[in-house]
Amino acid sequence: MSLPELPAIDLTEIVASLQDGILLITLRNSRKTNSFTEKMSHDLIRVFQWGDADDRVRVILLTADPKERAFCAGADMEEVIKGSVLLGRKEDSEDEHRDPGGQVALSIYNNRKVTIVAVNGHAWGSGFTSLQLPFDFRFIWAGAEITLPFLRLGILPESTSTYLLSRLVGQSRATSILLSNAKMRPDSPNLSSLYQDILPNKEDVLPAALSFAKTIAATSAPVSITYTKGLLHHPGMTIEENHLLDSRAIKRRGASKDGEEGLKAFMQRRSPNFPDTVSGETSWYPWWKSRDVNQPKTKL
């Protein structure tokens, strides 16, 4: 797997390649057990934004080298001690600080493509909150240790994990995961519903995720995925409002070139070949308004 189609961008903490519609990202700062650095956050945001914009990308898949000890060892403690942006620079005010783990989480969660993570090693701190929770699908090695050291460090779970985890698995499990300091395994009852699949060997995780990714890339209309994610993340406030939203979306998609092709392929019992592109869908999507958190003037 090579990188020919990816524009040359200065990536130092990750490797990225594009093949068969799948943008594969591999964490690679092995010197630091794949710990989460400021530069890693920049690299990830840049590649996720590139994958969001490029119509060749159908699925974005994040993984690590299974030979590493950890998938991601959490925030890089050297940088934290130096006073990096990870916990906020001294010169930033409380209003100005933007948690890098949360910035990465936003670039994944708000992505218009399907996102998948293949966790083939241990995951500590932001290796769970930032690099697992915002994804659409999570595959993991059964032996992975999940450890959340936030309360023991006198800080708290970040990367929008308090928002995401309650929505993903309910507040009972979210509370248990975030308020207890226990070391967890993927098959723990509190965690297991987060995972699409739990694989016995480290080496099996990426192939399982890749095979799943290929099926999605080959069979699902990209704009349909974008709309479905939009409705899952921004449903109507009431069932009536959601009915108005999905009625409009289904009318729009049913009359689209994709809708025509999907029906034809179904009748002819062949694979569909969808012509519509995510970047071309600009008239209605997104139908919600987001706050621009990167404006320094955006305050609580």
Next chain:
Amino acid sequence: MSLPELPAIDLTEIVASLQDGILLITLRNSRKTNSFTEKMSHDLIRVFQWGDADDRVRVILLTADPKERAFCAGADMEEVIKGSVLLGRKEDSEDEHRDPGGQVALSIYNNRKVTIVAVNGHAWGSGFTSLQLPFDFRFIWAGAEITLPFLRLGILPESTSTYLLSRLVGQSRATSILLSNAKMRPDSPNLSSLYQDILPNKEDVLPAALSFAKTIAATSAPVSITYTKGLLHHPGMTIEENHLLDSRAIKRRGASKDGEEGLKAFMQRRSPNFPDTVSGETSWYPWWKSRDVNQPKTKL
């Protein structure tokens, strides 16, 4: 089981009967593998609205003939190809279209009576989104195939399923169900928490659901059910607001004739015989405002 008490309404795609407080609805367009047609949507909405209004109805139970291949085979493809209302008529604007699956879902979800579905065959597309998710209780045959072909057809999951599924089982499982094209079985970890019971034989599904329905009809105060459903579907925005809502409801119900009868029956260790009626509860319920989605002028 016969239909003597049900008003003569022109039902062609379903059969309905009323006995012991249970309105039993059976899908019956076997010519089309119980596929979801425009007429079926009209029939279902009519009967669910009738069941909502008639005080003799305590529980509404939907099922199909277990000898059919499918409980419901999803949207009728002949109608879709003809350009029926199912995906939106050509002459309708995006603002005017109202998804028929969503219209059915609203008539079930907003029903003031307990609703139960007994899925005794395969369920594809709207046979899952429209005819399972909006119910209070779901019983299913273990061998049922659940298949969601939306993304493969270039459209998207409809019938308010993006709203309902996230609320019912959390966003992690909802995303997995709606974004993957996999064929699922009821015992799949993503689906299983949706079901009250999963029965090994097709023929066992309706009897299990009926027995459950009879217990509810015989022991639960209808107005108490209506209030509980109202609070589950329209909880306070905060715990404080919910406390104000359920304090008012409990004061109201405790002082009602039902409350008096419930207490007496409890002390006398006999079955209660509740006098209050849902149609008679007009002064406070509903305590929320809904948008009238059937007004053509109601827009996003």
Next chain:
Amino acid sequence: MSLPELPAIDLTEIVASLQDGILLITLRNSRKTNSFTEKMSHDLIRVFQWGDADDRVRVILLTADPKERAFCAGADMEEVIKGSVLLGRKEDSEDEHRDPGGQVALSIYNNRKVTIVAVNGHAWGSGFTSLQLPFDFRFIWAGAEITLPFLRLGILPESTSTYLLSRLVGQSRATSILLSNAKMRPDSPNLSSLYQDILPNKEDVLPAALSFAKTIAATSAPVSITYTKGLLHHPGMTIEENHLLDSRAIKRRGASKDGEEGLKAFMQRRSPNFPDTVSGETSWYPWWKSRDVNQPKTKL
């Protein structure tokens, strides 16, 4: 375990003691099978509020005597028949009534300390809704019967259970639990995800909960717990808003004395000794506005 440090307050329905940062509360109106009385609600609210305010308290743990038949037998029927405040006094209007079970639930759910319940006997009615759902962690005896008699009594589930249960385990299970009159066991699929641990013997429940409580009290920064609970209960309305909230919180905590001590203890591989206090954290927390439900003028 004795009560030396607890201020003398007139508790008749519960016993309370403080040791190693754990405020242990034991229900004790054995004459009435630990039924939920008006006085019990006053006692519980008083002690939970005291535990919220006193910085020596890290964890609040509620239990009962395992030799009792029930952990809590629900609303005291004698008081209900007399027309006590439990279902609303005759002289109160619908707007004025405040459900005592809900008042207790608010004092637990809004508590800034970790709350744990050890259910070592049967739990009926408010013994489930008021005395289990609002806690952060629930431990229970496998043989406990959970029975919700509300609909059979012509009333409805109270104590903000319609709000809490949907959030805790999703609306599918919440509906099933609250709308069916079935007797449930903790290992029922609808209930099991509510519990941190299910113990085979009554006598094992409190020790398991205490051991868990001690670990939290010894290792977690109290203010970090308060912030994490705040974010779980009051997340941003959107992921962007939550990112602004937890960015501010992490900057604040990272720069705090606790943050400094947490990092030092981590580097020195020793247990942390956090100096910051919950009562001292007054400038930002709480960041949300709550309605004062105790004001008689607060209406829906």
